[in-house]
Amino acid sequence: MIINHPLLGPRDAAEFVYLGDASLLNRPSRDIENAAQAFTDYLYLRDNPAGVHQELWFHEQGDRSWLVVTRNTLTHDITRVELAHDIVRASVQQNDPNHNSEHKSGLDQ
């Protein structure tokens, strides 16, 4: 498989480490009422569709960026590749327009 890295262009999937279901980007808050159940679900349950799947790949042998890859699990076709950083920043800004993502986004570190 070839992953078309948004910054580096087409790269062999063997350069990457796979983490799975991109719902891992949405970590629940520890302050909510049923946090134990929410964290169990977050840690252990996975979207596992036969078809289009959003998943996290880490470019370990490259620029060490996290990517969100949209891939079909039936055909292995990759239709979209984004930086996870951009997705998280967009979702943070959407939820909190006053949020200064340069300083508060956890993915910056």
Place this chain on the structure above:
Amino acid sequence: MRYSAFQILKEGLTGNKGWKPAWRDPEPKTDYDVVIVGGGGHGLATAHYLAKEHGITNVAVLEKGWLGSGNIGRNTTIIRSNYLLPGNEPFYELSMKLWEGLEQDFNYNAMVSQRGILNLAHSDGQRDAYVRRGNAMRMAGADAVLLDTDGVRKLAPYLNFDNARFPIKAGLWQPRGGTVRHDAVAWGYARGADSRGVDIIQNCEVTGFQMNNGRCVGVRTSKGSITAKKIAVCVAGSSSCVMEQAGMRLPIESHVLQAFVSEGLKPIIPGVVTFGAGHFYVSQSDKGGLVFGGDIDGYNSYAQRGNLPVVEDVCEGGMALMPMIGRARLLRMWGGVMDMSMDGSPFIDKTAIPGLYFNGGWCYGGFKATPASGWCYAHLLATDSPHETATEFRLDRFLSGRMIDEKGVGAQPNLH
């Protein structure tokens, strides 16, 4: 018809005109006591033991393709009970005991061949871990022998003993391990279940569950609706897709695992050998082909085919372990879809939905578990309580902290 040497002789003398199909091909009824979703090894074994051990014969097994078209026909046929943890080892030893009596039990030649399995250790730490594992196996009633380098050399002189990077320090040898003819397992269980009245319905895909007041009361299929008192899902590989129709999200990812067969060679490898430093396991089939495999490809897939980096990785492992196979040509390779659970261990459990039961998460160790999985699932379905060897295979074990973490590396879906 009971198969026997006498039958073969009789049929041979009368033109082989008396053989009958090994199972019927019935149309589904509209109602059953138990509907088993999935006609693979585990589903058919469940049906067989439900009928034989519990007397529950008003059962249908629904299979979306042809019988045994999933992982029962795509594995590397290894049987073993060399596990460590108390949640696992008694279960796999039960499975080994059932393998040993299987052919007499269902009157079918499954070619159970206990030629032994040899796990190699390549460091002092790994040898110590194998000592511990061997002790755990023996405490659960299994057999285990620790071999030193000379012992390994005597058993498998063709291994690379001069490898400075991965020296062979020891071997954990389970003489009762071996291989079984995988398709015959499906056929034997199907025949055993069918002869006791179980309906095996092929080309019948389940497309949804019927719910009534929060209870699962039946399935919708490509051959119409079928109601049942109990619905038993047993579709490892596709578990997430099927259970999603019941609104459940599972601690499972589906991954592809590749397997390989070389051209036929003269007998050289007596049992199963596994490489402890990489991931490579090999046995030799009765036809002479080397049957081998290694790691999963490592990304979600339902494609039943893998990619080349893992082919290279598996072959490198083989070459590091036994350089002699470098001249053998690869004949076939294929992929199967695995339920990779979050701790590498399976599930045999009721779900939160009354009437709906779940068996899955077998990672890539499901074949060896086939008899015990059917035995324990049948026990659960018949008695509504888990079998004593399968009490820990629960769906809620991640919330309760009772993971069966055989490798001791925490939750990640690439274990086995």
